[in-house]
Amino acid sequence: MISVRGLTKRYGSTAAVEDLSFDVAPGAVTGFLGPNGSGKSTTMRMIMGLDAPDAGQALVNGRPYAELAWPLREVGALLEARTYHPGRSASRHLRALAAGGGIPGARVDEVLRTVGLSEVAHRRAGTFSLGMAQRLGIAGALLGDPGVLLFDEPVNGLDPEGVRWIRDLMKGLAAEGRTVLVSSHLISEMALTADHLVVIGQGRLLADTSVAELTADGASLEEAFFRLTSGSATYRGTAGPSAAAPHAAAPSDTSPTATSHRSTR
């Protein structure tokens, strides 16, 4: 169970996340959807206690992340492709995390098997491809067999077989009663994976609904998404369907609520 309440994060005068509130319930895959730069990763980092919010709070199982008794046993997260030292082997990286989380070392071999990295467990992880890095990150998330899982853009760098594998993995985890929050900007992927959707744009909540409801009027999820985010895409090329005047100077011409252009985090 994840509860986000009035979460706000500013970088200078720009709000990356603004007064964001939503819950992520157990037993379902909740898709966290939004254009590039909409604040998905920032929100996830605040849930993990890595970034401090300027206002509001994010609770996991009713507590701020920093107050969890056994963080890795309660929350597993794939935050970015590479969150390991390139000079360390996959096995050593996970063993160190397991030690910090009070998790038996035998669990390391188990999760390496689960993600299919047993063969390369003792190779320097710096030699891994993006897909392998992603799998190592997922192994780290599964390490403590946690009840809450966060995946930030998990299909990045995975081949089609890997994409199907992570999709089945997330659905399986939710079916076991776990809380699964997965961010993506790939709507087609979300349509196949998610039961519930939290859609944000420019750091604000745009929709908190089931996939079925969002597409109830017969629209595809993609159409529904564009309708929701039409005013809040931060980065948009000029050759797209809604090509407009120079966005660098006036990026928010389509949105009365948008206030300023935002750089990457």
Next chain:
Amino acid sequence: MSTAALSPGPGVLAGRYGFAHVLRMEWIKLRSLRSTWWALFTVVAGMIAMGVVTMANTKAPSADKAATFDPTNNVLAGVALGQLVIGVIGVLLVTGEYSSGSMRSTLAAVPRRPLVLAAKAAVFGGVTLVLSEVVAFLTFLVGRAALDPAIEQPSLTDGGVLRAVLMSGAYLGLIAVMAVGIGALVRHTASAIGVLVGLLFVVPAMLAGATGTTVAKFFPTMIAGNSLAVSRPMPEMLTPWAGFALLLVYTAVVYAAGVRVLVRRDA
């Protein structure tokens, strides 16, 4: 631990993770990087080699210098090299986590950040202290054998010699902790190493050139070479214990500042 303890949901285990878990984590991390071992080997080999070379080149003092002649100081010359290598590893223990992204998995495992830095400092400071004391004694014993037979060899039982050797080893342990603090303060590898080299070498050398020992004597490298690694304290320098006490204060201040920055800034 049964598999039931790993079932989903909160409250899976009694108690809470603690410093012992974090120490184990940092110990595994330190020893699982090949660069750690290479660097520590460099410290051992470099300090002994410099001790031997310096002693082999030590000439018998002229009559007027006999009172201040201190071969113990010569044999410990390698501390200057050792502190650079130890300092760089200490800095990298923290900045390497930022550049690789592993700081995020570390802080996800251990969200109480002061514990992370304390474990890094304890593990690396402890390893360095033990290794440096051993190397300091080895260097002394091997180095003095290289001394011109015409010169009387210093002995550990001579006044101040044992203290000089012990303090030189301890100095590197303090540098290890200070470097971890600098890494947490500065975060970027190149800048942090710049700060380290500036504090240890560049600034004191410039001050020594401009104002002699007046200000320079308060810098770590000067304290190590002229206050700690001496069996005959030099009148214009800090006394051994004053120098050592000042180093303790420096280390505590830099480390505390590192903790503060680590806690307050986004990871």
